[in-house]
Amino acid sequence: MMEITRSFEIEVEMIDSDHRRLLDIINEITQAIDDKREAECARLVPDFVALAKRHFAREEALLAKNGYPGVEKHRKHHASLEDKMNTMLALAERVVESAAARDELKKELIFFLMDDVINEDMDFKSFLVNATSPAEKSSDG
Ligand SMILES: [Fe+2]
Numbered sequence: 606m607m608e609i610t611r612s613f614e615i616e617v618e619m620i621d622s623d624h625r626r627l628l629d630i631i632n633e634i635t636q637a638i639d640d641k642r643e644a645e646c647a648r649l650v651p652d653f654v655a656l657a658k659r660h661f662a663r664e665e666a667l668l669a670k671n672g673y674p675g676v677e678k679h680r681k682h683h684a685s686l687e688d689k690m691n692t693m694l695a696l697a698e699r700v701v702e703s704a705a706a707r708d709e710l711k712k713e714l715i716f717f718l719m720d721d722v723i724n725e726d727m728d729f730k731s732f733l734v735n736a737t738s739p740a741e742k743s744s745d746g
């Protein structure tokens with residue numbers, strides 16, 4: 606069971622709660638694989654991808670609203686993750702019959718969340734913490 610430690614928080618609640626929900630689904634997927642509930646795992650991956658896309662859109666809107674100068678660059682970064690998300694969807698279709706696909710999927714999901722989603726967001730952390738109102742920081746979005 607993985608958790609998001611303090612150093613990986615953006616300190617804007619809408620973003621951090623989305624990141625936690627994404628990690629919750631990864632933990633559910635990992636648990637489903639470990640419990641040999643492959644069909645459930647296959648069903649959860651599209652949920653993860655859909656939630657990730659909704660998160661990217663919400664985050665981009667928040668960055669734009671607060672006038673973050675790197676919003677276009679970050680939008681392009683999110684768009685560049687489309688291939689990885691398609692790879693995860695393709696792996697999900699093979700988890701029932703392939704142990705290799707299950708292992709690969711677990712790895713892809715964790716690297717995707719930690720490196721591509723959370724770590725890349727550190728670029729705007731200090732900007733956003735200073736720019737957002739206290740209400741935005743604490744609301745659930
Ligand atoms: Fe994010």
Ligand SMILES: [Fe+2]
Nearest residue numbers: 664722725726
């Ligand atoms: Fe992001």
